[in-house]
Ligand SMILES: Nc1ncnc2c1ncn2[C@@H]1O[C@H](COP(=O)(O)OP(=O)(O)OP(=O)(O)O)[C@@H](O)[C@H]1O
């Protein structure tokens with residue numbers, strides 16, 4: 001393999017917010033004194049609100065993978081709508097079907113996948129469209145940001161070439177114009193010296209800068225929807241906050257909606273208008289972010305909330321939910337969370353609950369006993385250890 005040449009970047013005055021990677025900052029002689037120096041100012045309140053128009057509707061999506069060990073029921077009836085400019089958070093533990101359900105929207109599942117249901121983009125079912133029409137939407141109107149930019153960026157091509165290619169794949173224009181657009185996008189995502197950086201290779205960027213380049217690639221065709229799958233998981237907390245803020249800023253600039261996938265409920269707070277919680281391939285709670293955070297109606301969500309360390313400190317303890325998610329080949333009968341649920345009763349072990357509206361409008365949960373959470377002052381109490389409850 002040929003080694004890409006190093007592109008020298010001219011020394012420049014450093015803006016403290018330019019280096020999103022403390023290691024890169026230190027290497028440049030610019031040290032970030034403390035985490036407090038990083039201001040994550042932008043919140044959902046500061047960006048344009050969602051419209052009432054729905055651009056994406058996923059209806060009863062199921063995805064199965066036939067394997068030697070049996071059929072993997074990866075996604076089992078996922079439905080949600082996404083409005084223009086809305087941020088929908090999809091959260092759940094590893095293996096809950098977050099990525100598979102989104103890869104289905106992007107048409108990126110392997111051929112072996114059996115997909116059922118409907119994926120409507122502005123009312124048009126993408127699963128029934130001609131391949132040509134699908135290609136016109138995916139990557140253009142619907143773009144994706146992956147967890148690890150190194151898997152999505154080609155190591156042997158410059159960032160500029162890759163950004164320009166992303167434009168030229170969908171639009172006929174002179175290469176020079178595509179490169180000018182690429183430069184504009186690097187500026188937009190906060191990469192300094194964009195002109196010079198167009199000639200850089202991915203390995204010359206820090207992790208945070210690569211993720212910024214991925215965001216640039218996602219928005220270069222002015223998409224209506226950005227699907228961001230764990231966009232900040234590989235980054236440290238400070239850089240995470242900067243990238244999430246940038247994502248909101250860029251979303252506002254191009255007027256896009258976002259599906260934000262994460263296993264970390266903490267990432268959703270302040271970032272998503274609504275949240276969809278997934279467990280064992282199904283949606284188990286759906287609603288506006290604040291009510292779901294403040295008054296969860298599904299024990300699994302309450303358990304996830306109980307496992308977020310409190311930002312106020314004061315002796316808060318991480319309380320992971322005991323047990324592991326079920327096998328998606330041999331699912332237990334009844335509620336798939338029942339083996340781990342402190343509220344489980346006989347009905348839970350025989351009947352799988354459907355997602356249904358709870359005591360507040362627009363707040364749905366799949367639980368036979370959501371009313372018990374509604375009656376509790378602190379729903380996370382069910383997941384505390386005895387000593388914590390007594391204390
Ligand atoms: N190509 C495949 N063949 C067989 N099983 C698959 C395939 N792709 C995914 N799966 C299975 O589908 C299930 C859901 O996977 P998915 O990647 O959607 O999980 P996830 O919620 O995104 O988890 P993570 O947080 O780890 O990314 C998992 O059990 C996974 O092993």
Ligand code: SF4
Nearest residue numbers: 335338341348367368
């Ligand atoms: S249905 Fe039963 S087992 Fe499932 S989450 Fe609700 S209380 Fe727990």
Ligand SMILES: [Mg+2]
Nearest residue numbers: 098099100229
């Ligand atoms: Mg995933």
